Structure formats: structure tokens, C-alpha cells
Amino acid sequence: MKIVSTEGFVVSTTKYGENSKILNIITKDYGLIGVISRGCMSNKSILRTVSEKFVYANFNINYKANKLSTLINADVINYFQYIKSDINLVGYLTYLTELVDNVYKQNDSSEIYNIFVSTLLKIEQQLDPLVLTNILEVKFLDYLGIGLSLDGCAKCGNKNIVSISHKQGGFLCKNCYDNSGFTNKNALKTIRLYYYVDINKISELNITNDTKMEIDNFLNHYYKDYTGLYIKSKEFLNNLKRY
Numbered sequence: 348m349k350i351v352s353t354e355g356f357v358v359s360t361t362k363y364g365e366n367s368k369i370l371n372i373i374t375k376d377y378g379l380i381g382v383i384s385r386g387c388m389s390n391k392s393i394l395r396t397v398s399e400k401f402v403y404a405n406f407n408i409n410y411k412a413n414k415l416s417t418l419i420n421a422d423v424i425n426y427f428q429y430i431k432s433d434i435n436l437v438g439y440l441t442y443l444t445e446l447v448d449n450v451y452k453q454n455d456s457s458e459i460y461n462i463f464v465s466t467l468l469k470i471e472q473q474l475d476p477l478v479l480t481n482i483l484e485v486k487f488l489d490y491l492g493i494g495l496s497l498d499g500c501a502k503c504g505n506k507n508i509v510s511i512s513h514k515q516g517g518f519l520c521k522n523c524y525d526n527s528g529f530t531n532k533n534a535l536k537t538i539r540l541y542y543y544v545d546i547n548k549i550s551e552l553n554i555t556n557d558t559k560m561e562i563d564n565f566l567n568h569y570y571k572d573y574t575g576l577y578i579k580s581k582e583f584l585n586n587l588k589r590y
């Protein structure tokens with residue numbers, strides 16, 4: 348056991364004993380870990396407010412690899428006040444949290460943590476939550492083992508692209524075209540940008556509604572048919588998106 352300090356985000360909590368909780372935290376340095384927050388449900392506990400789902404903080408913990416660690420204390424980094432003040436944005440927060448938890452269970456790359464936290468911080472800065480969610484979804488596909496081919500035709504490598512395909516998992520040229528995705532040129536260009544953009548460097552997002560919808564639909568189907576993940580909170584989000 349050693350005392351460590353790491354940045355992290357609480358993805359879920361479960362009650363433990365009389366007045367304690369186990370926090371499931373995705374961390375920058377130690378992957379997804381379980382941490383006991385002892386006595387945090389008592390009113391006087393200094394751990395009370397930091398032992399909740401969606402807390403983004405620097406956590407000081409007694410760390411045990413592959414076992415439950417113990418929380419010592421935590422300093423909140425961002426309260427996500429803007430997100431939490433809006434029911435729709437809480438819908439996004441809930442979905443992104445459920446998704447990152449599932450992706451972490453398949454792959455513990457620290458890049459997953461970085462993509463997730465950068466996305467939340469940009470939503471908190473009031474940038475378009477749907478576009479940011481789609482950017483994260485495109486990037487996460489790599490960690491789910493079904494990354495899209497976006498640098499040429501997924502079948503033959505030809506650079507002359509006319510569509511994107513669910514079935515082939517990426518761009519297709521005229522000869523390989525299979526009618527399973529979309530052909531909108533702007534959307535093709537934009538989904539590639541989504542994949543390559545550094546989320547931390549985004550300062551504005553000017554994407555037309557058509558392009559947004561085209562990409563969002565594509566990703567919805569691709570996630571549904573090929574990831575094997577069932578994300579409960581996606582239903583709520585899809586209902587919100589019927590503008």
C-alpha cells in the first residue's frame with residue numbers, strides 16, 4: 348500500500364456498510380479503480396461532497412493495485428456547474444460517463460481518460476455538446492477495436508472517396524461503394540476532422556445541422572451494430588436530439 352495522488356472522475360458509487368461508499372473512479376494514472384470512502388455518508392465527513400458520481404478531482408488515496416484502495420481526501424478540479432444546471436447537458440454527462448466506464452472495461456489506455464475529460468471541459472465551456480460527443484465517439488472506436496478507416500478506401504485503399512460505410516467500417520471509393528452509410532461530402536470531410544482534432548485545442552465549432560445529423564446518425568448505427576455495447580442513457584439522449 349502506498350499513498351498516491353491522481354486526477355480522476357467518479358463514474359459510479361455503491362453503498363458499502365453502514366455509512367461508507369465504494370467509488371469507481373477512472374484515473375489519469377491508474378486506470379479504473381475501486382476506492383473505499385469510509386464514513387462519507389455521515390454529515391460531518393470531509394469526504395461527503397467528493398464521494399458522489401460525476402466528481403472530477405485530485406484524489407489522494409491509499410493505493411493497492413488490483414484491490415480496493417482507500418480515499419484519504421480530494422480537491423475538486425471543476426464542478427461542471429454549467430453542465431449540471433441544464434437537464435439536457437446532464438443527459439450528455441450521464442451518457443458519456445456510462446460510455447467511458449464501458450470502454451475502460453475493454454481497454455485501459457490513459458488516452459481514453461484524456462479524451463473523456465477534455466470533452467467534458469469543452470461542454471462546460473458551452474461548446475456544442477452533440478458535436479463534442481460525436482468527436483469522442485469517433486475517437487473511442489479505436490479503443491473498442493473497431494476504429495474507422497478514414498485515410499482512404501477501407502477496401503482497396505483508393506484515395507478517391509465517395510462515401511462512408513457501416514459494413515466496411517470506413518471510407519469507400521466509387522468502385523467499392525455499398526450504400527450503407529452516407530455520401531454527403533462535407534460530412535465525410537468533417538467526420539475525418541472529428542477523428543484527428545485535438546479536443547483541447549477546439550475554440551469554436553461551426554458545423555451545419557445537416558452535417559451534424561448525418562454524422563450522428565452514422566455513429567448511432569455503428570455503435571449499435573458493431574460495438575456490442577448497450578448504453579442505457581443513450582435512449583434519453585436520442586429523445587433530446589429530436590429537436
Ligand SMILES: [Zn+2]
Pocket residue numbers: 500501502503504505519520521522523
Ligand atoms: Zn475502394
